[in-house]
Amino acid sequence: MENRGITFGYGFLTQESSFDVQFSLIEYDGSHSYFRAYLVGLLNTILVSVIGIIFATIIGVVVGIARLSSNYLIERTAAIYVEFFRNIPLLLQIFFWYFAALRALPLPEKAEPMFGVFFLTIKGFFIPAFIWNNLDIFIYSVIAAIIAIFFVRAYAKKRQENQGTQTPVLLISIGLLIILPLLSFLLGGVDASIEIPVIEQLSKTSFTFKGGLKLPPELISLALALSLYTATFIAECVRAGVQGVSKGQKEAAASIGLTPNQVLKLVVMPQALRIIIPPTTNQYLNLTKNSSLAAAIAYPDLVLVFAGTALMQTGRAIEIVSITMLTYLTLSITISIFMNWYNKKIAIKEK
Amino acid sequence: MNKLNFLSPDKNNLYAYLYSGISLFSFSILIVFLNSFFSLDLTSFLPGTISYFLPLIIGFIGLHLIRIEYSGIKFLDIINKNINTNNFNALLSLLIIFAVIKSLPPLLSWFIIDANFAGDSKDACSGSGACWAYIKTWFNRFMYGMYPNAEQWRINLSFIALAFLGGVGFFATEKFKKYLTLYYVVVYPVIAFLFIFFFISGGPIFFDFSYGIIAAVISIVIGFFIPSKFKMYYFLIIPITIYILLKYVFFYEELIELGKIQAFEWVETGAWGGLSLTFIVSFFCLIFCFPVGLFLSLGRRSDLPIIKYISIGFIEFWRGVPLITVLFMSSVMFPMFLPEDMFIDKLVRVIIAISLFEAAYVAEVIRGGLQALPRGQYDAAKSLGMGYWKMHIFVILPQALKLVIPGIANTFLALVKDTPLIFVVGLLEIVGMLNLAKTNPEWLGFAMEGYVFASIVFFIICYAMSKYSYNLEQKYKTER
Numbered sequence: 001m002e003n004r005g006i007t008f009g010y011g012f013l014t015q016e017s018s019f020d021v022q023f024s025l026i027e028y029d030g031s032h033s034y035f036r037a038y039l040v041g042l043l044n045t046i047l048v049s050v051i052g053i054i055f056a057t058i059i060g061v062v063v064g065i066a067r068l069s070s071n072y073l074i075e076r077t078a079a080i081y082v083e084f085f086r087n088i089p090l091l092l093q094i095f096f097w098y099f100a101a102l103r104a105l106p107l108p109e110k111a112e113p114m115f116g117v118f119f120l121t122i123k124g125f126f127i128p129a130f131i132w133n134n135l136d137i138f139i140y141s142v143i144a145a146i147i148a149i150f151f152v153r154a155y156a157k158k159r160q161e162n163q164g165t166q167t168p169v170l171l172i173s174i175g176l177l178i179i180l181p182l183l184s185f186l187l188g189g190v191d192a193s194i195e196i197p198v199i200e201q202l203s204k205t206s207f208t209f210k211g212g213l214k215l216p217p218e219l220i221s222l223a224l225a226l227s228l229y230t231a232t233f234i235a236e237c238v239r240a241g242v243q244g245v246s247k248g249q250k251e252a253a254a255s256i257g258l259t260p261n262q263v264l265k266l267v268v269m270p271q272a273l274r275i276i277i278p279p280t281t282n283q284y285l286n287l288t289k290n291s292s293l294a295a296a297i298a299y300p301d302l303v304l305v306f307a308g309t310a311l312m313q314t315g316r317a318i319e320i321v322s323i324t325m326l327t328y329l330t331l332s333i334t335i336s337i338f339m340n341w342y343n344k345k346i347a348i349k350e351k
Numbered sequence: 352m353n354k355l356n357f358l359s360p361d362k363n364n365l366y367a368y369l370y371s372g373i374s375l376f377s378f379s380i381l382i383v384f385l386n387s388f389f390s391l392d393l394t395s396f397l398p399g400t401i402s403y404f405l406p407l408i409i410g411f412i413g414l415h416l417i418r419i420e421y422s423g424i425k426f427l428d429i430i431n432k433n434i435n436t437n438n439f440n441a442l443l444s445l446l447i448i449f450a451v452i453k454s455l456p457p458l459l460s461w462f463i464i465d466a467n468f469a470g471d472s473k474d475a476c477s478g479s480g481a482c483w484a485y486i487k488t489w490f491n492r493f494m495y496g497m498y499p500n501a502e503q504w505r506i507n508l509s510f511i512a513l514a515f516l517g518g519v520g521f522f523a524t525e526k527f528k529k530y531l532t533l534y535y536v537v538v539y540p541v542i543a544f545l546f547i548f549f550f551i552s553g554g555p556i557f558f559d560f561s562y563g564i565i566a567a568v569i570s571i572v573i574g575f576f577i578p579s580k581f582k583m584y585y586f587l588i589i590p591i592t593i594y595i596l597l598k599y600v601f602f603y604e605e606l607i608e609l610g611k612i613q614a615f616e617w618v619e620t621g622a623w624g625g626l627s628l629t630f631i632v633s634f635f636c637l638i639f640c641f642p643v644g645l646f647l648s649l650g651r652r653s654d655l656p657i658i659k660y661i662s663i664g665f666i667e668f669w670r671g672v673p674l675i676t677v678l679f680m681s682s683v684m685f686p687m688f689l690p691e692d693m694f695i696d697k698l699v700r701v702i703i704a705i706s707l708f709e710a711a712y713v714a715e716v717i718r719g720g721l722q723a724l725p726r727g728q729y730d731a732a733k734s735l736g737m738g739y740w741k742m743h744i745f746v747i748l749p750q751a752l753k754l755v756i757p758g759i760a761n762t763f764l765a766l767v768k769d770t771p772l773i774f775v776v777g778l779l780e781i782v783g784m785l786n787l788a789k790t791n792p793e794w795l796g797f798a799m800e801g802y803v804f805a806s807i808v809f810f811i812i813c814y815a816m817s818k819y820s821y822n823l824e825q826k827y828k829t830e831r
Contacts, residue, residue, distance in 0.1 A: 069440075070436055071434055073434050074443055074444070087810045087813035095786065096802040303679070307676065324676050332671040
């Protein structure tokens with residue numbers, strides 16, 4: 001290394017980065033440091049992963065249950081979806097959505113509004129944004145509601161173990177989640193108004209939308225491809241989990257007089273989740289790691305911003321690649337430690 | 352005639368319900384069919400929203416009327432059982448049927464009716480459908496990359512020959528069956544490497560590796576005359592001795608001269624590409640990642656703490672980072688640690704990187720199989736006086752590997768699907784070639800056709816692999 005004139009050190013992180021990133025969640029421009037560029041990339045990675053995980057879970061659970069349906073058509077449709085999207089490389093799917101499907105969208109000036117406020121154009125998806133007053137109080141109220149739900153759940157579990165009576169946890173939880181934030185509107189002085197995107201002419205032929213929130217096409221295609229791809233694997237996990245609960249369990253539960261709803265909630269689901277959760281978490285991890293394919297379509301994630309642009313500018317390959325790898329490593333090891341702990345907690349205690 | 356109750360159809364008036372139900376159901380399908388294939392709207396006299404939902408409503412009533420349990424008509428029972436068990440299922444079935452009918456005409460017209468098949472320039476594609484002429488013109492590039500056209504028979508020849516040699520296992524007689532593992536693990540990869548080196552890459556006849564092959568052949572021939580007692584040591588020592596003798600004592604100068612003779616034109620790896628590169632990369636990664644993964648999984652379960660923790664660290668490291676950063680590392684970071692005059696071809700670097708990466712996943716899969724075996728198997732093998740290697744080779748691994756066939760197949764599928772990522776180091780396999788073709792100024796605007804083509808190719812490969820693994824799983828399934 002020495003004879004190639006390469007120096008080693010992390011001092012460059014505080015230097016001015018002098019490159020711009022198209023899309024960032026925190027304030028950033030060329031005058032900020034490389035460390036801030038790293039943060040921008042990391043946040044973008046986390047953003048697309050979280051969006052992908054949410055949608056992949058929803059699609060995956062629906063498709064997984066559809067694959068167990070007694071309806072032949074539904075079962076076949078779900079199976080075709082799974083077989084098709086699972087067997088095509090993710091990179092190809094990302095390219096497909098970005099270069100082929102989303103390029104067929106209309107230009108901003110020709111875009112038809114969906115429900116009057118959403119605009120799906122070739123330049124991105126424009127949605128209305130909220131403008132908040134006292135946002136922090138609203139967030140506190142949501143956090144308070146979540147904490148309260150945990151207490152309610154613990155209480156319900158204790159009550160069931162001691163007295164054998166059921167508490168409608170779901171209803172109470174939804175109620176809490178609605179009422180507490182609503183109270184913050186009425187009492188806490190929280191106020192939200194909606195800003196609708198309006199079309200604006202930049203030059204003779206160039207239009208864009210002003211106001212509202214803009215989701216860039218890179219983010220949409222990446223999130224779409226990631227969630228559709230990962231959903232197939234989650235669907236298989238869900239199917240395996242529900243099938244893994246033996247029929248005798250359901251029959252036994254029904255024979256002691258539980259209603260079908262109770263059978264599902266108290267007997268099938270706890271056992272199925274034990275099978276479903278570990279592989280599903282693995283899929284979440286895979287999704288997070290796969291989000292690094294963003295570099296291929298120029299979505300400014302950690303790999304593109306930091307291991308791409310910053311590396312080109314500083315030429316500090318070793319430091320930057322090692323930081324990038326270490327970040328992903330920390331992310332996955334944290335999740336896998338948590339998973340091992342959780343796995344031990346829910347595993348059947350055997351000799 | 353009994354009273355008809357349309358809310359709960361029963362068996363008494365079977366045919367009244369059946370005919371009315373089937374006619375309503377067929378009518379709803381007819382409406383949608385005419386609407387989508389001939390853009391004929393039968394219900395245009397109704398207000399917009401009602402006309403839109405009318406087929407659904409009619410079909411729903413029709414399905415409701417024919418939902419008669421134990422009707423005695425076989426066909427009706429099958430329909431009821433499979434798509435029409437209750438209202439919700441009937442609705443979903445209708446939605447799916449309508450969606451299929453609706454989406455058929457645009458798909459058909461794009462794929463076949465309005466598509467252009469003939470021609471060799473962009474002007475040939477004027478219709479609204481797909482431009483398959485684009486795929487036809489670029490087909491060679493999608494398959495072989497930048498490989499010179501005149502030399503492509505070398506790739507074809509090598510692949511056909513390797514496919515035949517790979518199929519030897521199907522024709523082997525009982526006598527040779529026991530050597531098959533040795534053949535596939537040692538001999539076949541070497542042959543494959545030689546094919547790719549000599550034919551596809553056009554390497555010189557003698558190169559450093561040749562000494563090793565000559566040494567191996569000579570030592571195997573001599574090996575037949577050695578008593579079996581010493582064979583283990585013999586095969587460790589003699590090949591290396593012969594190799595050193597050959598290289599530094601006997602033929603040093605002569606072979607260097609010979610090494611300059613080339614049978615074929617040299618094609619550097621940068622020019623390789625397309626589907627053939629996908630196959631080459633997947634093939635070698637498959638071959639390398641399996642043994643590495645096997646040893647890692649054994650290492651992870653070892654009693655020796657050093658081996659155990661090295662294996663754990665290795666596995667967790669590769670599993671924790673995305674493949675794209677591994678490839679980044681192999682392309683920008685790795686060369687910095689090499690001596691200045693040493694150069695490793697980027698294809699080799701990529702193959703090593705992907706193999707190590709996938710080996711970690713293979714290791715975890717195999718570990719699952721090892722853990723699933725009951726302790727009794729280990730104890731029984733030990734009580735027969737088997738050592739560590741004998742126990743694993745003859746008792747544990749055959750059972751464990753049988754259990755994890757689906758998992759290994761999944762990892763291999765993931766590997767094949769990961770190969771497009773080698774665009775990071777500038778190697779263009781089929782997806783990379785598509786992106787290159789897409790930016791060609793003479794062929795702008797055909798991204799869709801390219802991606803659909805590549806999707807179909809990958810789907811065929813991966814689907815065939817998964818079906819094959821399913822067959823293997825069934826073949827080796829044993830009741831426990």
